[in-house]
Amino acid sequence: MNRPRNHTHMGKIVQATTVSTPGLNPRRARSIIILLAICTALQMTSYGMIFPLFARKIGDFGDSVAVLATSVMAYSLAGVIAAPFMGSLADRFGRRPLILGSFAVFTVAFTGYYLAATSLVFIVIRGLAGALTAGLGPATMGLVADIAPEDERARWIGVIGGGTSAGFIVGPVVGGLLYDKWGYGPPFLASIGLALLTLLITFFAIPETHTREERRRETLIQKRAARLVPETGTAASTSLSGSVSFMASLPQPLLAFGTLLFINLSMIFAWFFIDPQLPFYVFDELGWSTAQFGAAISFYGWATLIGSLVLGQSSDRLGRKPILIIGLILHSAQYVGLMFTNIYWMIIAAFIIAGFGEALVNPALSAAYLDITPEEHRSRAMGIKAAIGSLGSLLAPALVIIIIRYVPPQTVFSISAALILFTALMVFIALRLPGRTEAARDLAWEASQERVMAAQSALHNVTVSAATARKLKSAA
Template structure:
């Protein structure tokens, strides 16, 4: 007899235990990114490697997440989200130990890729499991909590990593995941609802060809955006062209799979039956590009134009993750009270206002002119993220068997925004600074680059706002016709 897995009923697990296990899984995946960054100089010295070589310790993790997050979300739909999340936490924890014990840099990079696979599972399935296990009236609050834990992991990484490096050396950056991963595994086993087995239905086959095409496409795009550190060349253009070709081949393969009655990796019908999905993915990619701009451009502006020392730069930059962490849960509660449409618009308006202020205020108001608009941008992002994630996952209410792949697509849109923001917004900054080397640029040139970057950022957020308004109008007209 062939079995198909479906999520158990929400009553199968106490909500607090569910949220605790999913929150710790989300924290681990975000901590895995930020904690390694602070150790790159130490790793370069320990392995006698260049910066270009040790940066693959970070890139291997991010590239694996980007290429695998949709596929593992789909696997969760087919095999059972609870059991795959448990496997993902175990892989992440075991790979962390391998990272700490790696005798060479290239073995460390390979272990980081495996760690990224575990992180992709955790990222893809946490939001899907929230939709499975948390009542709809509390989904916004739960999404806000996950956003908070992601921000906490990002903010905690540099501080925790610095302390671990000073006390025990670079292996401690990865050994710290052993107790945290064990705790996450225990909580998930105890509290997540079991995958329910239904007999009599044939399980769709996993789309191996679509998975390979999508992974190659995403890898080509991510490499095009990251190689050369913002300096475009022939290789970047070739990779970008390869990504465009791969996307066309992937869409064709998914259409053929649907026409022949097979189960595609990404059902294209999702984007036509539920306009909320396409709108949510597009808006997520745009606003995450803007958030990444604050991380890429901020340090250069604070040090180059305002003349702050490294500790002061770090303190000013910590404002963003701190506000995001504090705003996540209140933002989720606002979503539950006000609905997703109004809170999405409010978050985007705040981001557009903060981005415009970042382009105009710092030159006249110094550090305060940077920190206060940054707080507005990150608070708006926390509100948008909670609302958008809730709206997109709610759009799968009639197709709960597709929540894993939809959650994976949400995370993919975020990661694509991050890699695009790091490259494209960095290029805008360099262009605005007059094309000179940013490190050696004069304060006035750095300030001009800052204005250009966040002028473009404000335009991107306004574009996302236009998508939100069009989506809301379409939904309103549909509701009027059905009435």
């Protein structure tokens, strides 16, 4: 409420007791994020239904681990190249086109996987899908950052992660059961139909959160900043077109950014290092059925879903660094379990612990990126994050192809476990994130009584100076 106050020497002053902020109202923002989480859950369900079948399909072509690893490399290489550009496109043209386009590509790609007649065709389709869907993650995180309060980012990123996990709860189990009973047709057709439904819901339910007006304002701010840069050495921080250079747009401090990228790289590398080996190991050596493998992935998904919803906001309260360390240690359990036991339910228990670890790491990691990234470059930063992740998923299967003839599966699992634990140690030693207390203090200052008094004092000084000037002029 605004209260008028009269001052004989200053006229009428209105005291502001609230500070209005632009953007969507909180209820609408929450609704959009929840709807996007539902769409993500549907998309991941459609992918999860056919994910356990990739090894089966490649095996039917007469190929094995090396070819499956090559298909993963094709997907990842395309992502490494495309993700930073896709992130920049999301900053330039908005989040919605990238999200819609990615869901459309998934629908076409799943159809291609089903119709592929050779391993080469399968690999080519995976490569194209990797390039054309590389913008989904950056655009999604950009959307969350656009409308979620800064002190609740990890919470809402956790909700999106919960949607991803929900897909891995339902998809692999249903896909495995359908395949065991009827073969490839039903799981692939159900997956394609669900992907199409996801696209339609997204088209009608998800609006643009990075509007044209906001993009134009950010562009003008960047151009103004560029004009203020001296013509001397510091001008290197801007491009000839007046926009901020790539290096100047990176999150700061760079050491923290590099450490976060290493976390992302190691987690993706660890998983994709065992990914080509895992299905053949559980099918051929442990004797699991497709449904059992799907159930194991589902238990992992359940743990990640529950953890994301219950623990996702932990880093908002306790800080990013300690949650990252705890989450990484828990996440290593899946690799340790595969190393030391072949008992089905013990492996399931290890997967559940690892799922809780991922539920801690992913929201804290993405929120940490957004904490140190300028508003106008959020999707670009998340694109770099996605590219580094794709680099991990490219290098890991390439190394698998080289060493698969020389090392047993347990050695592969132990390498991934050691990498994750080493990453936790690196976070403990090297990660230094700027505190958010200063931002909170600035926000409090915006509506503080001290600011009101300062404004009144400034107006008083202006009035007195003007009156003095008039008297001097009259006297002259």
